[in-house]
Amino acid sequence: MSITLHKGENCGFTENVIVSPPPKQTSKSRQTIFFENPPRISGRMAVVGEKEGKGPVGAYFDKIVKDAKWGEKTFERAEIDMLMCAIKGSISDADLSETDVQLLITGDLLNQLTSSSYVARELSMPHLGLYSACSTMSESLAIGAAFINAGYFDTVACATVSHFATAERQFRYPLEYGCQRPPYAQWTVTGAGSSVLTKDGKGPRITSATLGKVIDFGTNDLNNMGAAMAPAAMSTLLSMFKETDTSGDDYDLILTGDLGKLGSDILRDLMLEQGYYLGQNYIDCGNIIYDVTQKCYQGGSGAGCSASVLNSFVLDKMERGQYNKIAYLATGALMSTQSCYQGETIPCISHAVIIER
Amino acid sequence: MSITLHKGENCGFTENVIVSPPPKQTSKSRQTIFFENPPRISGRMAVVGEKEGKGPVGAYFDKIVKDAKWGEKTFERAEIDMLMCAIKGSISDADLSETDVQLLITGDLLNQLTSSSYVARELSMPHLGLYSACSTMSESLAIGAAFINAGYFDTVACATVSHFATAERQFRYPLEYGCQRPPYAQWTVTGAGSSVLTKDGKGPRITSATLGKVIDFGTNDLNNMGAAMAPAAMSTLLSMFKETDTSGDDYDLILTGDLGKLGSDILRDLMLEQGYYLGQNYIDCGNIIYDVTQKCYQGGSGAGCSASVLNSFVLDKMERGQYNKIAYLATGALMSTQSCYQGETIPCISHAVIIER
Numbered sequence: 001m002s003i004t005l006h007k008g009e010n011c012g013f014t015e016n017v018i019v020s021p022p023p024k025q026t027s028k029s030r031q032t033i034f035f036e037n038p039p040r041i042s043g044r045m046a047v048v049g050e051k052e053g054k055g056p057v058g059a060y061f062d063k064i065v066k067d068a069k070w071g072e073k074t075f076e077r078a079e080i081d082m083l084m085c086a087i088k089g090s091i092s093d094a095d096l097s098e099t100d101v102q103l104l105i106t107g108d109l110l111n112q113l114t115s116s117s118y119v120a121r122e123l124s125m126p127h128l129g130l131y132s133a134c135s136t137m138s139e140s141l142a143i144g145a146a147f148i149n150a151g152y153f154d155t156v157a158c159a160t161v162s163h164f165a166t167a168e169r170q171f172r173y174p175l176e177y178g179c180q181r182p183p184y185a186q187w188t189v190t191g192a193g194s195s196v197l198t199k200d201g202k203g204p205r206i207t208s209a210t211l212g213k214v215i216d217f218g219t220n221d222l223n224n225m226g227a228a229m230a231p232a233a234m235s236t237l238l239s240m241f242k243e244t245d246t247s248g249d250d251y252d253l254i255l256t257g258d259l260g261k262l263g264s265d266i267l268r269d270l271m272l273e274q275g276y277y278l279g280q281n282y283i284d285c286g287n288i289i290y291d292v293t294q295k296c297y298q299g300g301s302g303a304g305c306s307a308s309v310l311n312s313f314v315l316d317k318m319e320r321g322q323y324n325k326i327a328y329l330a331t332g333a334l335m336s337t338q339s340c341y342q343g344e345t346i347p348c349i350s351h352a353v354i355i356e357r
Numbered sequence: 358m359s360i361t362l363h364k365g366e367n368c369g370f371t372e373n374v375i376v377s378p379p380p381k382q383t384s385k386s387r388q389t390i391f392f393e394n395p396p397r398i399s400g401r402m403a404v405v406g407e408k409e410g411k412g413p414v415g416a417y418f419d420k421i422v423k424d425a426k427w428g429e430k431t432f433e434r435a436e437i438d439m440l441m442c443a444i445k446g447s448i449s450d451a452d453l454s455e456t457d458v459q460l461l462i463t464g465d466l467l468n469q470l471t472s473s474s475y476v477a478r479e480l481s482m483p484h485l486g487l488y489s490a491c492s493t494m495s496e497s498l499a500i501g502a503a504f505i506n507a508g509y510f511d512t513v514a515c516a517t518v519s520h521f522a523t524a525e526r527q528f529r530y531p532l533e534y535g536c537q538r539p540p541y542a543q544w545t546v547t548g549a550g551s552s553v554l555t556k557d558g559k560g561p562r563i564t565s566a567t568l569g570k571v572i573d574f575g576t577n578d579l580n581n582m583g584a585a586m587a588p589a590a591m592s593t594l595l596s597m598f599k600e601t602d603t604s605g606d607d608y609d610l611i612l613t614g615d616l617g618k619l620g621s622d623i624l625r626d627l628m629l630e631q632g633y634y635l636g637q638n639y640i641d642c643g644n645i646i647y648d649v650t651q652k653c654y655q656g657g658s659g660a661g662c663s664a665s666v667l668n669s670f671v672l673d674k675m676e677r678g679q680y681n682k683i684a685y686l687a688t689g690a691l692m693s694t695q696s697c698y699q700g701e702t703i704p705c706i707s708h709a710v711i712i713e714r
Contacts, residue, residue: 030459030510031483033504033509033510073699074699076695076696076699077699102387103568107488110693110695111468111469111693111694111695112468112488112490112691112692112693112696113488113691114691114693114695114696114701117571117691117704117706118696118701118704120570120571120704120706121571121572121573121704124570125570126388126568126569126570127568127569127570127571127706128487128489128496128500128568129487129488129489129496129691129706130485130486130487130488131464131469131470131486131487131488132485132486133469139485139486143485143500146503146504146507146509147390147503149507150503150506150507150509152390152503152507153387153390170695211460211483211484211485212483212484213477213481213482213483213484214474214477214478214484215478216478334469334470334471334474334486335469336467336468336469336471337468338433338467338468338471338527339433339469339471339475342430342431342433342434344471344475347474347475347477347478349474349477349484349486
């Protein structure tokens with residue numbers, strides 16, 4: 001490899017990143033499953049908060065909720081409402097009714113997946129609860145597509161949500177504390193995204209899924225999610241390129257979840273080290289959901305970040321013919337406050353799906 | 358229906374249980390997936406703590422760890438070690454090596470699935486993280502079997518864990534507080550169970566999976582998990598009976614996860630109401646893991662409860678020919694402390710798999 005690497009050239013922050021080779025691929029190691037009968041994304045909806053609505057892709061969201069509590073007593077209840085709204089909206093968008101949906105696959109950031117559970121309680125659908133932090137949207141799409149491709153179900157709803165105020169309360173400090181945020185921090189997106197997958201239809205097809213491995217390069221700063229997650233994105237992206245026999249140029253868009261500005265710069269560097277140049281067709285949802293004037297530092301994070309951007313801006317452009325083939329890699333930091341207090345570093349994961357028109 | 362129902366006859370505790378009909382089945386509602394190429398359980402391991410080792414099924418467990426911290430600094434680290442030990446043991450039991458396992462599907466009770474994530478970090482396998490509380494073992498078996506049946510992977514490890522001390526810290530009170538337990542409480546099992554599923558082999562076959570719906574009959578007492586979960590077990594059991602065209606008599610064993618004495622009595626009552634009598638072939642893992650002298654009141658709970666009993670006592674008896682066909686319904690209470698503080702009731706779920714020799 002003759003590429004000259006400038007570590008951290010773009011980001012000016014590499015102290016926490018231990019640059020090491022990705023996990024070895026053994027002969028039987030295969031992360032990608034291909035779908036012979038690729039399921040369609042027939043319906044979608046993205047619901048976000050006011051701040052997200054004012055961001056660069058704000059015009060693409062289906063619903064913008066100005067009140068962070070959405071008329072409820074708690075932020076948690078508002079989060080549940082957003083997830084419900086996105087799921088119901090995506091079902092309508094697919095011209096289906098709730099009774100047509102045979103399986104619901106959701107997850108969220110709250111302990112014990114409370115938003116998912118309370119939403120599933122109201123919907124009479126079999127439910128699979130997932131957790132891979134902010135990688136939940138692509139994990140749910142991967143499992144949903146795998147189940148439809150195998151003929152187990154015809155219609156599956158996949159969704160996730162996050163909320164700035166509930167995430168701050170749970171993972172960092174109560175908002176009332178007024179804690180200062182470091183410059184490498186990200187802002188948890190208040191938003192939900194839902195996709196309805198169907199066996200037939202006219203929407204974009206999910207043609208393969210690459211299931212991620214848990215990767216930990218030694219970052220232990222709860223505020224620096226981008227640096228923690230970039231190696232996991234690299235690991236999955238490398239496996240996806242290799243196993244689908246593609247490279248960056250084969251995609252109209254490579255979309256990561258919520259690495260933010262810093263994390264996506266690190267991913268570019270890490271991929272360069274491995275011999276892959278990520279060009280203008282690589283964007284990160286966390287990097288485009290807010291603009292610099294919104295004081296979100298490195299950008300957005302949270303399970304709802306890529307779920308809402310994928311189900312609005314990205315799939316909208318895809319339906320209009322602007323993108324024909326995209327790779328979507330949501331990225332999740334699997335840390336808990338308890339394990340960080342106990343001195344552990346942050347394990348991360350990224351699941352990928354390829355979506356084609 | 359001419360059955361005379363004696364509500365709570367066996368349990369003497371029905372105040373919290375709102376007896377209501379199970380969710381309506383719509384025409385397109387189908388919870389069961391059938392496996393034409395049923396995957397085999399080729400390897401298994403159960404690791405438990407000292408208390409579980411002294412219980413009625415103690416002799417069946419593969420490894421009994423006497424030190425609750427297993428030589429580690431924290432209970433959480435010990436929990437991670439137990440899960441790792443069970444997974445590695447089950448891989449050896451299947452006469453395979455780690456590099457043969459193509460997918461790892463795990464979940465646990467800790468916030469953000471910390472045990473699962475830290476175990477997956479050490480194993481170079483694609484990882485799917487699940488959460489359905491104490492129903493995680495059957496959720497992972499369902500997804501694992503579905504993926505093998507569809508030909509996506511040949512070898513999948515499915516595992517879960519729980520630990521009394523970490524669960525008390527997270528869900529109730531620190532142990533040091535010496536909180537009194539009410540008589541309807543259960544005891545979180547310290548234990549892990551892992552099953553290795555393979556495409557071929559000689560072990561028992563998973564022939565179908567019935568994915569549960571989230572059910573909430575209005576219980577809001579964090580100590581009364583059995584009463585909260587029984588309606589979810591009923592819902593899934595009814596769907597399984599209906600969709601597989603079977604009844605209680607068709608199984609050598611119907612095994613619920615961790616309803617405990619009280620919860621399994623409630624399940625018997627609820628099923629009677631629906632016209633099904635559960636006889637001597639119905640047992641609950643939580644009900645058999647401790648004996649009354651161990652002061653665990655209604656019995657065991659936790660994701661590791663049914664995972665360890667299934668992967669030892671039950672599959673051992675199956676391999677010896679004592680059981681030919683069993684239905685395994687792990688049961689999960691999806692409450693979080695946060696949602697309970699906010700006045701919510703406890704949503705529950707139960708996923709089922711049918712295992713045949």
